[in-house]
Amino acid sequence: MADGDISDKLGNTHRMAVIANPGHLPATIKRVIVRELTPVTSRGFLHSRVSPRHRRGVRRRVDECSRLVILTCGNLLSGYAAVSLRAFETDLVYHLEGIIVDELYQRSGLAFDVLRNDLVSTSASMLAFHTQSSPMWKLGMTLAELTADDAIRLAKVIGTGHHEGDVEIGRYGRRSLYGDEDAFASIAIQDLDWRRGDAKICAGRVRLQLSASLP
Numbered sequence: 001m002a003d004g005d006i007s008d009k010l011g012n013t014h015r016m017a018v019i020a021n022p023g024h025l026p027a028t029i030k031r032v033i034v035r036e037l038t039p040v041t042s043r044g045f046l047h048s049r050v051s052p053r054h055r056r057g058v059r060r061r062v063d064e065c066s067r068l069v070i071l072t073c074g075n076l077l078s079g080y081a082a083v084s085l086r087a088f089e090t091d092l093v094y095h096l097e098g099i100i101v102d103e104l105y106q107r108s109g110l111a112f113d114v115l116r117n118d119l120v121s122t123s124a125s126m127l128a129f130h131t132q133s134s135p136m137w138k139l140g141m142t143l144a145e146l147t148a149d150d151a152i153r154l155a156k157v158i159g160t161g162h163h164e165g166d167v168e169i170g171r172y173g174r175r176s177l178y179g180d181e182d183a184f185a186s187i188a189i190q191d192l193d194w195r196r197g198d199a200k201i202c203a204g205r206v207r208l209q210l211s212a213s214l215p
Helices: 027-044 052-064 110-122 134-143 148-154 181-187 208-213
Strands: 002-007 013-020 067-073 076-088 091-101 126-131 144-146 199-206
Touching: 002 110, 013 110, 027 052, 027 067, 027 076, 027 091, 052 076, 052 091, 067 110, 076 110, 091 110, 110 134, 110 208, 126 134, 126 144, 126 148, 134 144, 134 199, 148 199
Parallel strands: 091 126
Antiparallel strands: 002 013, 013 067, 067 076, 076 091, 126 199, 144 199
């Protein structure tokens, strides 16, 4: 486990703990982690209540990711990221399986700082993820040079199913990942049929200047 502090633009200090291969942790510890991460995950995807589906999704991420980044502010969870590092040809792909920042710290720059630090720490050369969210896509663009060609090239590497170009069809079970569709509509990727569960495949080379921007 590696630790460090990150200060957001609102003046809050967050403790960053990185757990390698969390799926190998004892079952009792994994249950605690899943219990802590599930409510913030539900809120992040605009659901009014926690459901068994959310718990299963968080448990699967904890079991399958190779790197779990947990953020706390004071004694409270402020966010987390689930990541898998995958070798592909001559590149190390940073597969961002999911990132959630608590609503109190959104638009604080926390997501950018966490991912920038972790991309530099892992020496990953490519970033890849799926999303329905325009802000998430824009965040990815600040971290990597996202292109449709790279998305198609890395689609299978990051577990993409049937896709047309850089769009995976029905990734989220023929429904939106977000619970409150009216609230989400204004920030959804507009040329994406997100209501039927489609997702944008995002991939590109990590921007070289990221390490130079570290404080």
